[in-house]
Amino acid sequence: MSFRSNIATHVGRLSRWALTKFTGGGSSLPGKLALTIDPDILTTLGENYDVAIITGTNGKTLTTALSVYALNEAYPHVLTNPTGSNMHQGIVSTFLVAPRLEKNKKGIAVLEVDEGSLKHVVKHVKPKVFVHTNVFRDQMDRYGEIYTIYKLMADAAKEAPEATVISNADSPILNAIDLPNPRLYFGFEDQMDGNVVPHHNTDGILCPKCDHVLKYHTLTYANQGKFYCENCGFKRPELDFKVTSLDDLNITDSTFTINDFQFQIPVAGMYNIYNALAAYSLSRFFELTPEQIHDGFEKAERVFGRQEILEIEGKQVLINLVKNPVGLNQVIDLVGLDKNPSTFIAILNNQYADGTDVSWIWDGDFEKMSDFNIQSVYTAGMRKEDMTKRLDVAELFDGDIQELDSVEEVVQAMREAKTDSVHIFATYTAMLDLRKELIQAGYITK
Structure with missing residues (x-):
């Protein structure tokens, strides 16, 4: 660690201690102070971690939380940003408060990262894997249209071409750009094929390759499902990880089957099953067994808000x-x-x-x-x-x-x-x- 990095680390940790003791909060300021002293501090802080970056419009926080619950079943050192402070300075703060690793030991960092901050984070850490949850119209004053959002995600993946990208295969836009990265895909396979028409007000139902209207064999919600283009042949990729049945959905929890193994999470809604499927996919990437993932999900609590x-x-x-x-x-x-x-x-x-x-x-x-x-x-x-x-x-x-x-x-x-x-x-x-x-x-x- 350089002299500058050492000073930045100490200032960041001291400010975090003071904020916690005297105000009870402050998840971003320590990182902001550390970055002011050493703009490259994240490179130093993240060098002993296998980094998983979870990004997308919706579902980052719950996907991150469920992934951490699962990975804790197999790994002793799992770091994350549980406060949802997912911009550059918040990521730095996350590493600043992490327990020090033993010599020659590596940890796993599961980081929820805001789409707009991806380029800053990827510049300083070498991700082992990305998880792309979805892309929907969101905060247009910040990001613009959905294609602008996905370009931020794709450009970050291209900066780390050796990192695996685990994508939501049911989202057409997440397959719009060819990436140099290894790819894995998750999605839903719980319905018989038919002909389904999305709601007329749905974004992202034009083929990203030729701009013709996409067709659907199945649909979960919004523009997500088993899509295909009659004009150019663009279609949903083959699934590596899939929900095969929805077993019990109610106001407080959800029970469902992934790759022939049943899981339950303490939240409701189809969108949260997607989050669980993404977390399952990441956990399998890190070689957890379905039984370990199940046990991790069993310990899950509801996420703030x-x-x-x-x-x-x-x-x-x-x-x-x-x-x-x-x-x-x-x-x-x-x-x-x-x-x-x-x-x-x-x-x-x-x-x-x-x-x-x-x-x-x-x-x-x-x-x-x-x-x-x-x-x-x-x-x-x-x-x-x-x-x-x-x-x-x-x-x-x-x-x-x-x-x-x-x-x-x-x-x-x-x-x-x-x-x-x-x-x-x-x-x-x-x-x-x-x-x-x-x-x-x-x-x-x-």
């Missing part, structure tokens, strides 16, 4: 992060599984981490919520008026939508809900604000 369940004054509160149309529609479908009377609260912010453009809420299928057993509705956040307008246009709840002016009022609405079930949709910074208030109120202890 991803179907997190809290008990508040006798109410069951289910919190879901929402940030783009596809994820929003999947969460709406999830709420539809709850047949009990419920209260619905939508918190919409538009800070940088949320995406400053909130027009994506108009592509959410709120209209289908008219069939749900929802008794009362609230909106909150910096752009609560936009959310209220969206729900009004959907002609839901007879216009009886109450706007809340603060996160304190949101918590009060939870306490006073007339139903035993409360569903929260929150953008990223809204979720952080809500969590902070719930900690202060004593409803969350960590």
Whole structure:
């Protein structure tokens, strides 16, 4: 370690200690300080790790968490960034707080990495493997269209051509660019082939090779499925890892079969089964047995803000992060599984981490919520008026939508809900604000 790297490491670790002791937080600042002193500090910190990078629009956090639960069954030194701080400085902070490895020992670093930060991270660490979860329209003010997002992912993979890329084969765009890397593919094979037509408002259903409209033998959600192009022959690759049956789906968990072995995870929704399949694929790459992966998944807990369940004054509160149309529609479908009377609260912010453009809420299928057993509705956040307008246009709840002016009022609405079930949709910074208030109120202890 060079003198500069040594100073940067000590400053980063000291700042992390101070932030933890005196403020209880600070996942990015230590990395930012270390990078200021030594812009190449990540090269030094990551040199003794086999690095797995998990990236894509949706599902990074849960895929990372499930992968770590599984890998802990076989490896003693697994490092990750559990706070979701997935940009360059947050990745540096992750390595700064890692326990020191014994001499001549190697660890595994499973890193959730923001698509926009990939080039910075890959420049300094040599990944052993990438996992590409999916690409959907997301925060267009930051990334632009889906092809721009995938180019960031593909360019990063090309910078490490020896690294294996494990891709979601059901996503057409993830097969749009030929890569020099070894490839493995995961997807769904739980339905008989037929002829299926995606929803008319679906992005990414043009063939990325010739721009003709894709056809589908099967469809899971959005543009994902067993696709093919009648014009040029482009089609879904053969699967190395596949979901072969959906065994039990409900509001709290999911049971399914991958490559003839049954698994259960403590979250619901088709999209989360994709995340589990991605984690399974990465774990198999690192030579875990299905039994070890099963045992790891059995230990999994709900991830912060991803179907997190809290008990508040006798109410069951289910919190879901929402940030783009596809994820929003999947969460709406999830709420539809709850047949009990419920209260619905939508918190919409538009800070940088949320995406400053909130027009994506108009592509959410709120209209289908008219069939749900929802008794009362609230909106909150910096752009609560936009959310209220969206729900009004959907002609839901007879216009009886109450706007809340603060996160304190949101918590009060939870306490006073007339139903035993409360569903929260929150953008990223809204979720952080809500969590902070719930900690202060004593409803969350960590």
